Amino acid sequence: MADENIPQKKEEPKKKNNKRPNKNYAVKKRLPIRPVEGDNVIFITKKTNFKAQLDKCCDLLTKGEKEIILHGLGAAIQRCCNLALQLEILFSGTCQIEVNTGTVDLVDDLEPLTDDLDFGAQVRHSSSIHIRVFRTAMLGANQNL
Amino acid sequence: MGSSEFDATLGGDEHLPFSANSLKFAASRSIEIAAMTESILRPSKTKLIFQCLPVHMRRRVMSHNAKRLPIRHRVGHLEQLKKSGLPPKQKRPSRKYRRRPGNLLNEYTRRQRENVWLETHIWHAKRFHMIKRWRHSIAYAPCDKAFRACYRASSAHCLLQDISYHIPIRLTGTVDVIKEMFSKITNSGCGLGVCAKAYVDGKREGSVHLFKLNSYPFGYIGKATFIWHNDGSNKCLWLFIHPSQIEQIQSLLTDLLYNNTKESSNEIAEKRRKLMNNYSENIQMKLFPATYNRFRLTGPKSHAVLTHSLKCIQDLENIKNNKWMSDLNKSELYLNQKENYWQSIRSVSSPSQLPSKAVIGLVVKDPRLSRPKHRRKAVNYERDINVECLLNIPQFISTSPLWNTNIHDVIKKERLSNAKFIEHVTKTQLVPGEINEDDPALQSVPVVLVQRPGSQDSNFKKIGYGSGWDIILPPGYGLQFWQTFIMFGARSGGLRETESLAHEMGECYLPPDSDAGKEEEKRISEEMKEKYFRLPPSKRVNYVKLAVVSPFICPWKILLKDWSNDPVDGFYILRDKDLLSSLQDCIDQRKELPAIQNSSMCLIPVYLKMVNKGNLKRNALICLPEREDIQNVTSLFEPHHEDPNETLRKIKRKQHKVIIKKLKRKTSKLKKRRELGEINSSKTKIRTKSEPSEYVKSMRELWVPSDVKTVRRSCSRQIMGFLSQGAFSFSESLSCGVGYIAFNALDALLKTKQNQVLVRNTSSRKYRLANINIIKLP
Numbered sequence: 001m002a003d004e005n006i007p008q009k010k011e012e013p014k015k016k017n018n019k020r021p022n023k024n025y026a027v028k029k030r031l032p033i034r035p036v037e038g039d040n041v042i043f044i045t046k047k048t049n050f051k052a053q054l055d056k057c058c059d060l061l062t063k064g065e066k067e068i069i070l071h072g073l074g075a076a077i078q079r080c081c082n083l084a085l086q087l088e089i090l091f092s093g094t095c096q097i098e099v100n101t102g103t104v105d106l107v108d109d110l111e112p113l114t115d116d117l118d119f120g121a122q123v124r125h126s127s128s129i130h131i132r133v134f135r136t137a138m139l140g141a142n143q144n145l
Numbered sequence: 146m147g148s149s150e151f152d153a154t155l156g157g158d159e160h161l162p163f164s165a166n167s168l169k170f171a172a173s174r175s176i177e178i179a180a181m182t183e184s185i186l187r188p189s190k191t192k193l194i195f196q197c198l199p200v201h202m203r204r205r206v207m208s209h210n211a212k213r214l215p216i217r218h219r220v221g222h223l224e225q226l227k228k229s230g231l232p233p234k235q236k237r238p239s240r241k242y243r244r245r246p247g248n249l250l251n252e253y254t255r256r257q258r259e260n261v262w263l264e265t266h267i268w269h270a271k272r273f274h275m276i277k278r279w280r281h282s283i284a285y286a287p288c289d290k291a292f293r294a295c296y297r298a299s300s301a302h303c304l305l306q307d308i309s310y311h312i313p314i315r316l317t318g319t320v321d322v323i324k325e326m327f328s329k330i331t332n333s334g335c336g337l338g339v340c341a342k343a344y345v346d347g348k349r350e351g352s353v354h355l356f357k358l359n360s361y362p363f364g365y366i367g368k369a370t371f372i373w374h375n376d377g378s379n380k381c382l383w384l385f386i387h388p389s390q391i392e393q394i395q396s397l398l399t400d401l402l403y404n405n406t407k408e409s410s411n412e413i414a415e416k417r418r419k420l421m422n423n424y425s426e427n428i429q430m431k432l433f434p435a436t437y438n439r440f441r442l443t444g445p446k447s448h449a450v451l452t453h454s455l456k457c458i459q460d461l462e463n464i465k466n467n468k469w470m471s472d473l474n475k476s477e478l479y480l481n482q483k484e485n486y487w488q489s490i491r492s493v494s495s496p497s498q499l500p501s502k503a504v505i506g507l508v509v510k511d512p513r514l515s516r517p518k519h520r521r522k523a524v525n526y527e528r529d530i531n532v533e534c535l536l537n538i539p540q541f542i543s544t545s546p547l548w549n550t551n552i553h554d555v556i557k558k559e560r561l562s563n564a565k566f567i568e569h570v571t572k573t574q575l576v577p578g579e580i581n582e583d584d585p586a587l588q589s590v591p592v593v594l595v596q597r598p599g600s601q602d603s604n605f606k607k608i609g610y611g612s613g614w615d616i617i618l619p620p621g622y623g624l625q626f627w628q629t630f631i632m633f634g635a636r637s638g639g640l641r642e643t644e645s646l647a648h649e650m651g652e653c654y655l656p657p658d659s660d661a662g663k664e665e666e667k668r669i670s671e672e673m674k675e676k677y678f679r680l681p682p683s684k685r686v687n688y689v690k691l692a693v694v695s696p697f698i699c700p701w702k703i704l705l706k707d708w709s710n711d712p713v714d715g716f717y718i719l720r721d722k723d724l725l726s727s728l729q730d731c732i733d734q735r736k737e738l739p740a741i742q743n744s745s746m747c748l749i750p751v752y753l754k755m756v757n758k759g760n761l762k763r764n765a766l767i768c769l770p771e772r773e774d775i776q777n778v779t780s781l782f783e784p785h786h787e788d789p790n791e792t793l794r795k796i797k798r799k800q801h802k803v804i805i806k807k808l809k810r811k812t813s814k815l816k817k818r819r820e821l822g823e824i825n826s827s828k829t830k831i832r833t834k835s836e837p838s839e840y841v842k843s844m845r846e847l848w849v850p851s852d853v854k855t856v857r858r859s860c861s862r863q864i865m866g867f868l869s870q871g872a873f874s875f876s877e878s879l880s881c882g883v884g885y886i887a888f889n890a891l892d893a894l895l896k897t898k899q900n901q902v903l904v905r906n907t908s909s910r911k912y913r914l915a916n917i918n919i920i921k922l923p
Contacts, residue, residue: 028601030535031445031497031609036527047607105532109501109601115333115341119349121500121536 024117025110032073032106035130040065044072044080057087057133061095067134073104074126084131091135098132194222263309264438264623273639279388281310284639291636292645296875298636299646300610303446303523305635306642308615309438309623312391314398315550316382318428320345323382326401326428327353332361334721339371339382347373348538349502350595350615354720355394358401362717362743365659366393372504372595374548381548385439389661391432398430436553438623442635443597443613443646445495446523451594451614452491453523454516454629455509456582457484458589464508467588468559469552479541483507486542490535492528497612501598503538506545511587512622512629513566514580523634547591547619557621559588592626593617600650605918610876611650649876651752651920653883657701657869658718658748666869669763670698678845685848686908689788692860694853696907699764699867701748701885707857708889709745716746718885722921725749728891729919732900738892747888750920753868753904754881759913761871761882761904768862768903768912769894775901775914783860783910790847797847801840862903862912865890883920 035041040060044053060068072080084097103125110120150157195207195214204213208226211219242248253262260282269275273284284307287295298304316323324340331338335354344351350372357364367390374381386394442450458464461480487507493499546552561569569586599612618626631637647654655662674697677685688696705713719725724741728749731738741747753761774781837845856864871882886902894902903912 028501028598029603029608030499030501030598030601031495031612033498033530033532034494037494037525107498107532107535109598111501112337112341112343115338117342118346119343119500123532123536 024113025120026113027122028109028111030107030109032104032126035071038069040068042068042070044070044076044083046076046079050079050083054083054086057083058090061087061091061133061135065135067132070129070131070133072129072131074128077127077129080129080131084133087133094135094137096134096136098134100130100132102128102130104128193225194218261310261435263307264620265307265309265627268624268627269307269637269639272637276640278640279310281388283310284637286639286641287637292641293875295636295638295642296645296649298638299443299642299649300876301445303442303444303450303613303630303635304638304642304646305447305450305627305630306441306443306638307438307623307627308441308643309435310388311385311439312388313433313437314384314386314395315431315433316384316398316428317376317379317431318382320380322427323380329359329401330355330357330366330397332356332720334723336722344371345373345380346543347375348504348543349500350504351502355390355397358397362720362747363658363715365656365717365720366390366397367659367661369394372593375544376548383548387661389655389664390659393660395432402428402430433550436550436620437547438618438620438626440616440618440623440627440630441613442616442630443599443611445497445609445612446525446634447613448490448493448496448499449523449525450630450633450635451616452487452526453633454512454626455487455507455592456515457487458508458510459484463583463585464589466585469546469555469588469591472551473546473549477544478508478546479544480508482539482541486534486539489531492526492530493535494525495609495612496596496614497599497601497609498535499596500535500538501596501601503596504543505538505594505596506543506547506591507594508546508589508591510582510589511561511566511584512590512626513563514582514584514587516629516632520632521634545591545593547593547617552591553620556588556590556619560621561587563625590619590622592619606650606876611646644870645872648870648872648881648883649874651881651883651918652922653718653750653920654870656718656750657699657885658716666698673697674849678848687788688849688907689790690786691908691910692783692786693766693907694856694859696764696849699869699885700853700856701867703853703856704864704866705746705748705887707855708887708893711745713746716748717743718748718750719888725919725921729921731895732891732917732919735895735898735900737895738888741888744888744892748866748885749888749891751866751884751886752881752918752920753871753884753902753915754877754918755879755904756901756914756916759880759904759911759915760873760906761868761880761915762906762908763868763871765868765871765882765884765904765906766860766864767866767868767884767886767915768860768905769865769890770897770899770901770903770914771862772897774862774903774912775899778903778912778914781903781912783862783905783912785910790850794844794847797840797844860905862905863890863893865894865902868904886917 034043042053042057042060057068057070070080070084072078084099088095088097104127106124106126108122108124110122112119151159153160193208195203195218198207198214198218202215207213211222214222238248243252253267256262260277260280262282263269266275266282269284272288274286274288275282276285277283286292295304320340324338327339331353337343337351337353339351339353341351343349350370352368352370354368355366356362357366367387369387369390370385372383372385374383384394458480461478464470483506486505490499566587569584570580573584573586574580593616595615595617597611597613597615600606600608600610602608616626644654655665657663657666677697686696688694694700701716702713705716719728719741724739727739751767753767755761858864866884866886868882868884871880871884873879874881882904894900900917901914902917904915905912
């Protein structure tokens with residue numbers, strides 16, 4: 001389990017990322033800033049079951065939602081792409097996807113490990129993907145409804 | 146006719162003396178007088194007191210209602226009533242009488258004498274199960290059993306708890322002296338100290354582990370949070386202490402402050418002695434129980450609740466007339482900066498996006514002005530946010546007049562009561578339903594917000610879980626703010642939610658090496674024991690057959706003794722951060738543990754997660770797996786054990802039955818004779834429900850033997866430790882638990898190159914596999 005107090009050994013390969021600027025600080029992550037939330041907005045995570053999120057998307061689309069927006073951040077980008085492609089296959093012909101990429105500023109807390117230092121913060125950047133899945137024909141939806 | 150005369154001068158035969166001796170006169174009548182006084186004092190008449198009263202003083206049903214007698218007779222009357230066996234019954238006053246405001250208030254103050262009530266008590270008492278703990282009346286759980294709803298509130302919405310029972314202590318003095326003082330009761334290995342640079346400027350709230358004087362790592366007391374406040378030239382340290390530890394900490398601090406002259410004489414260093422002697426002169430300590438209201442908001446939407454309900458005051462002009470402002474230096478309020486900052490972070494979607502543990506002091510409008518008409522869901526403001534304002538806490542934002550205790554009385558006095566508020570609003574409003582938010586009649590209120598970062602380690606818990614705000618309010622304004630938060634979509638929780646949140650977060654809630662933890666353990670074990678013995682014997686789990694030696698309480702000392710072969714007096718839980726993280730690495734890499742001091746008395750806090758199925762419960766056994774166990778765990782059961790006490794119990798029960806039969810016969814005989822009038826009917830003894838009888842005690846001993854000598858090898862796998870808390874964790878969708886294992890046991894586990902353990906519930910034979918993680922923030 002990686003944590004703030006990882007010994008140097010484990011840190012070395014990651015040093016390029018500048019994850020831990022100083023030995024005197026522990027890096028604590030904050031929640032990333034979220035885009036607009038809504039019923040049709042889904043944040044793809046690595047922890048949630050892939051099938052469950054796919055089902056959720058399918059449900060939304062079949063229930064008559066015109067478009068859904070998938071957000072993926074960092075390591076979840078690949079999952080997000082997979083999911084969108086799966087959706088395209090499942091709703092063959094009635095669904096299209098539109099992809100946007102971007103960069104998100106992430107804020108980390110730098111917690112001091114010694115008494116004579118103050119708290120700090122650093123900004124990291126992480127790539128993100130925003131996929132809009134929208135229906136071109138509402139055939140399936142009309143039947144289901 | 147002449148014979149009828151008495152006196153000789155009139156022709157009678159009696160000669161009267163010329164003088165009367167008064168002494169003789171009195172003496173000859175003394176017997177008479179004595180008899181008279183005696184009869185007055187102790188009337189031989191069998192009349193009751195009220196019957197002796199003159200007619201004009203008699204009243205109806207005097208004998209039933211003592212209050213109809215003159216006061217001087219009442220005591221005697223009650224005595225007489227008791228003698229005659231009639232218990233003096235007092236009728237309960239009518240509901241209408243009881244509900245009169247004055248009488249209700251009297252009743253409330255009477256009930257508050259033993260257990261302190263919080264300001265929101267009456268609101269809670271209508272909706273919550275109230276329990277008495279730590280000399281407070283605390284809401285335990287909502288009556289609608291909303292267990293899962295409360296979890297959902299904490300993870301996706303907003304959970305609101307009243308934690309005003311935390312008691313503030315103010316220490317005034319210079320930083321150096323306070324640092325010196327706290328160096329004896331804290332340790333730098335457990336994290337940042339009280340006087341760390343990060344905290345001293347008052348921008349962040351810190352927390353610190355407190356130990357008894359110079360006894361680290363033993364003698365753990367508890368965790369206290371603190372906030373520094375600049376009070377002119379001097380610095381103030383506000384400690385917030387859990388009520389279970391307040392007595393211990395108070396006595397510890399007073400000892401440190403006033404009784405250090407003896408110690409200092411032994412000190413060699415002159416400078417140190419100087420400092421120590423000056424403790425009591427340089428540091429003032431004061432407790433402020435029931436002063437501040439502190440509410441805890443947990444969950445991502447707690448920020449939305451706060452932004453909706455707290456409306457900052459922009460202009461100093463508006464609040465110039467507030468009475469509490471009169472003594473303050475108005476230039477130190479920084480209203481504009483605060484308003485700007487509060488606006489800039491308005492659209493944050495979760496408090497965990499903000500600087501961790503930040504302290505924000507605000508001056509806000511009366512919360513009643515901004516309430517919605519109906520209760521509604523908390524909704525975030527939608528607007529882009531500038532990353533810059535998340536990075537740093539601006540200067541002066543943390544200062545607050547709230548820490549000035551002189552203004553509290555004024556604020557409380559000037560507060561408009563709800564009735565007055567409604568009256569005022571209905572009188573002044575032009576359009577019905579519209580409220581003027583800048584109403585000068587309502588004073589502004591200083592509040593302090595404290596951010597809690599929640600989980601910041603994505604490997605352990607999802608980031609931001611458990612994040613939220615603490616809000617500290619002046620006295621008198623608890624309920625007003627509380628109701629506003631509720632109307633803006635917060636869900637209220639109680640002490641149960643505090644416990645379950647600690648469990649979800651994987652924190653040690655009241656660890657067992659502190660006095661508070663021991664007390665809690667004892668209380669729970671008593672409860673479990675009572676519940677167990679309330680069951681009929683056929684429904685009781687036979688713990689002897691399951692080879693569970695101590696099903697109700699975890700025998701930490703015996704466990705440690707078994708693993709070290711030395712007698713163990715005390716024990717402690719490892720809190721050294723560096724050591725804990727190195728232990729975690731050892732577990733991950735399956736390598737041997739480093740040697741530590743006092744390893745035989747050391748417990749390691751661990752967080753257990755089930756690998757497959759299984760539901761962990763309190764006091765479950767954490768066992769050391771043997772070589773083949775991990776592969777065959779599905780078929781791994783504790784073998785059946787014989788219960789040698791079973792036959793003993795049966796014999797005992799038989800004997801007892803015979804005795805009972807005899808007694809029954811005796812009593813029925815007595816009863817018959819009494820009916821015939823042979824024996825005076827003596828008063829029957831009322832048996833109070835108190836101690837169980839000798840027989841019951843001995844039977845209980847046979848069910849669960851209390852003299853535990855060894856636990857390590859009590860079942861087929863060696864016991865490493867116990868679970869102190871275990872349940873299904875919604876955030877992990879797995880059964881999880883917090884437990885403690887002996888250091889030597891962990892060493893033994895890692896020597897076998899394994900990093901998983903077996904867990905068995907006290908009521909089951911099945912061993913299950915679990916992963917262990919070290920808890921780094923015990």
